[in-house]
Amino acid sequence: MLDKDGIAKRIAKELKDGYYVNLGIGIPTLVANYIPKGINVVLQSENGLLGMGPFPFEGEEDPDMINAGKQTITTLPGSSIFDSAMSFGMIRSQKIDLTILGAMEVSENGDIANWKIPGKMVKGMGGAMDLVASAKNIIVAMQHINKAGESKLLPKCTLPLTGVNCIRKVVTELAVLDILPEGGFRLIERAPGVSVDFIKQSTAGKLFAEAEVKEMDLN
């Protein structure tokens, strides 16, 4: 079973040299810590920055320089700043190669819900609806099961949707799964020490798995 950093580490292996990448709040943010050596990626932050750098050193925080998670950050040589309209312009026009974001639920046909729990939680969709509707390549970083052990990979989302039929890959504490064009989760890799059976029983949506599923390589 992976912790949050483990999920981020596994997702980082999906990065390819030359990618422009948008990282959502939460686990996706951690992906930046595990970018493989020799892989050059540029991080976009939808509040208006391309080329997001690391957190500043203590005492060097600049309140005018934050990321979409409102965290103080820095720029890198070659960074550029722009307004919110251009930021989502480059997202909609698919100049961003990969989007990584969190989810409360994902369905077997690639729907995602991550912005609202009716009557309980109303944070808003922020940029998530734009990102999932526009990105050509989206990876979801999420928990496979909730604290009660219930699956969050469902036949159909129960929460208000963020986007429909848009997710292609999910990485959880238990597994890496592709979402098939015809519907259904396909088990690609399992987390170290996690059995295929456990993943099957933790996945409410349709799951396709070979008899042998390789364990993730996190190194």
Place this chain on the structure above:
Amino acid sequence: MLDKDGIAKRIAKELKDGYYVNLGIGIPTLVANYIPKGINVVLQSENGLLGMGPFPFEGEEDPDMINAGKQTITTLPGSSIFDSAMSFGMIRSQKIDLTILGAMEVSENGDIANWKIPGKMVKGMGGAMDLVASAKNIIVAMQHINKAGESKLLPKCTLPLTGVNCIRKVVTELAVLDILPEGGFRLIERAPGVSVDFIKQSTAGKLFAEAEVKEMDLN
């Protein structure tokens, strides 16, 4: 009868303090030379400049600094530069208070033709179609009659249109005319030495004129 500078001079009297103004190529460009004292206007050039200044001194021409007529110009303190999309953005959103442009023909319902003579001349509309479709206030600077003495103020334009029902005021070598909302030219002022009768016979479109029409004040 006015010369080109006379027309420009008369139009300049329509400028109001605080106006943002777009000046077309030809006579409209001359208006900049006659801005009344105490009247502060900002000239927009649709190739991407707000705050157009005078021509440069000889030897100080900068090929990167031109106006929409491709003339070398200068900036003024407070000028700003932007791209073509933003330039027409501010035109379409009616941030420009007054547009002054030339015409080959204007009709009594405010149509204008100024971009094409089929089979003979094809220069293109440039920014004229955007300007006439967007501006809240348009003054046309034009010749009342052509060299053959034929009127260019018509019941209906014969040339391909640049815009429909958009012109409100016309200043010619003979007269200042408003275009009435219900159609027709209304004679407001006559050029020095030009009779109402001559204007009547030089206007093919419907003309409304009082018995007494005041002469233009060009000072």
Place this chain on the structure above:
Amino acid sequence: MINKKVSGAEEAIRDITDGKTIMLGGFGLCGIPENCIAALVKKGVKELTCISNNAGVDNFGIGLLLKTRQVKKMISSYVGENAEFERQLLSGELEVELIPQGTLATRCMAAGYGMPAIFTPAGVGTEVAEGKEIRNFNGKDYLMEYAFEADFALVKAWKGDTAGNLIFRSTSRNFNPVMAMAGKITIAEVEELVEPGELDPDHIHTPGVYVHRIFQGSAYEKRIEQRTVRPRS
């Protein structure tokens, strides 16, 4: 040039009266018009409709206007940082319209660019699409969304000149330029107000034609929401 300078926030917001729709620039607490918000609180104007990406935090930003119940309706994309907001929302005291962040930004830009509507794929198939026209281009569905105008846009820039030209600093730019274009009356507060000619025309983010009033603000707090740092190694 046309002189847009006013004496300060109070004069700038003098005609913002009850029931007006105002846009407020900023992302989180970054690049918000602190002086204008303070003046609105002091003036006590009520029943405002506020268009802003976020709703501030409990004790800062638009949160100050929420605490004093001056806001009737919020139009935002993300409001997760404000407990008082959530309380007013869940209790029904506050009307809220949540729209995708890119849609919000682009609808503002559309107003400034004289485009009455735009097409975006954001929200297709979700409750955001309810009642909206859907149109397919090249095999993909898009929502038609209308341009956003506001009675007043309140924006914060780093530098400005009295002709209304604005330059923003770092990511405090965010929604400010697009909202500056969408205000029927746009009020800019700046950290440093200079004379025309002191800003490089090539570096201006918002041309003065979009700005109606400008003043030099003071006492900027610039609160940080998430202070994240790394150890010096």
Place this chain on the structure above:
Amino acid sequence: MINKKVSGAEEAIRDITDGKTIMLGGFGLCGIPENCIAALVKKGVKELTCISNNAGVDNFGIGLLLKTRQVKKMISSYVGENAEFERQLLSGELEVELIPQGTLATRCMAAGYGMPAIFTPAGVGTEVAEGKEIRNFNGKDYLMEYAFEADFALVKAWKGDTAGNLIFRSTSRNFNPVMAMAGKITIAEVEELVEPGELDPDHIHTPGVYVHRIFQGSAYEKRIEQRTVRPRS
């Protein structure tokens, strides 16, 4: 950062082959990609569709490509400065589509902003509107115009870095930033190519994500079409 640097114009345009659609930045002869045009002439690639606000003059700019008959079709807003162009057009040798300047700029921007279509009032009631969808918003008619994409966009900037970030100078900016956003492959030639970090992130007009190849051009002529001066008083 991602290194977009190529050795020069020849390498940059290596895959522009017969029949491609290319956008060329510039207004008149101001801000045109002189080096790329020269390389296209040298390469002799034919049957090009060129999208550019103007068509150059007889012996410069796109005029060079017209003289060698490399252009099948021009899409422009104003072509009045080029006699050879007018001859080819009136004789039917050249296809020409004339569209309003603001429509041209905004259709390019729409591509870069992922908006499949935009609405503009320009051309309503004229031959430009023929066959186009008209839609009324708030009592005013607008044409629906589609986003413009090109196989290649050739733009000219003043400064750029190897990450593809561009800064333009004065009114040579014009169509360059919007075309840079609309190229499937965007090639930027710059007067000065620097390393990442040398350009201020706040001053960048075109973020590097929109640029695929960049090189430092040389021997810029920067011809002036209308040399207008005033006397020293």
